[in-house]
Amino acid sequence: MAEFILVAGAWLGSWAWEDVARDLRAAGHGAHPLTLSGLADKQDLPAGQQTHVRDIVDEVERLDLRDVVLVGHSYAGIPVGQAAERIGDRLTRVVFVDANVPVDGESFASLWWQGEPVFEAMLDEGDGYWALNAADFDGQGLDSEQVGRIASGSTPHPGATLTEPAVLERWLGDLPATYVKCLLDGEEPNDDVADLLKSERWRLVEMETGHWPMFSQPRELARILHSCTRA
Template identity: 55%
Template sequence: MTNFVLVPGAWLGGWAWDEVAALLRAEGHEVYPVTLSGVAERHGPDAAQVSQAQHVDDIVSVIETNDLYDVVVAGHSYSGIPAGQAAARIGDRLRRVVYVDSNIPTDGQSFIDGWSDEGRAWVEGQLAESGGLWPPLTAEDYADQDLSDDAIALIVARSTPHPGRAISEPAQLVRPIADLPTTYIKCLMDGAEPMPVVRKQLESPQWSLVELNTGHWPMFSRPAELTKILAGLA
């Protein structure tokens, strides 16, 4: 039995993992979906000020409060950044880190630091217009990502603005992520190759790459296939 700590990407709460969590539990694993501070049911008037460091603490707290060992920490999209840092902090509690088509933490770099100048200007403009919050995507943004109409409607209906501070605050690593046992899941409809910073880390003998022929939100588009990959790491 493995303890899975599942962290959703920007705008989403732990509910995003419902189907995968149910499938993993059916195989006998314990599953702890995480809703990060300032998002979903934890969204509130101070959400804009929630830091990326707080998101790391959220994940570590779930692990330490529940006294979990043999932990697989999986982070999707934005949440690869806090998930990777949390994994580096939990020592011998960790079994494996899984990045689900995600960004990965680079010491001293934020989520948006790797974006193009145009992309950063777009995000920073959104934050300025929304009082420091990053507005959720629209239905049109989920096109061509292997999602059903029902899945898109669910995601759009339940998404909440994401803390702007969290995506602009730099990561702080306590140990190199190359040293951690890691699986990177690349969703091919969101680009055929991992981003350059991921390809560099994949040179580590501790890292492995798994490809999944779906879009950027596999917990909605291919929950059974994603579960099979995760369970295979247990």
């Protein structure tokens, strides 16, 4: 059985994984949802992107976990990917759930699809924070109750975590990894992910849902995570 560290994306905390964690535990795994600094119940803590990497590494070490599966959703793929190479032989697999992946020397903002200046302008409008946009839920396979749950639990995302560059010691394709692509959020992985999927150590899994599968299809996501322990 594996020990899952579950890290949600922008605006979210450990609470986002409640349903998935319950199913993983029922299957006999350890499940450890983690809130990153500056978010949810830790929103008063200062945070940069390397703070988030340390949050993840520190949690693995604090709990003295082995056979670890690190799971990063959306933005959290960036710190999770960096943490994965820093926990050594404690790692069994890293799973990116419709996630960004770290690129050495690049930030979330520098890789923003509309360009870095557009993203930085959004941070300026939010006084240094990235605000949740309700329009992002459209077409993502969420019902009104699920949308309400996400919106009511979300907190503004600290901008420094999005503008600081990633630091990688080696090619991410050397790590054992699964990429979960949520098809309602785009049928193809981005170019950085597509390159990594050429590695023999990476595999692709598709879900017929949107960007927040821990809400829209938690049982199916838990099943996929469970299957990753047999990869």
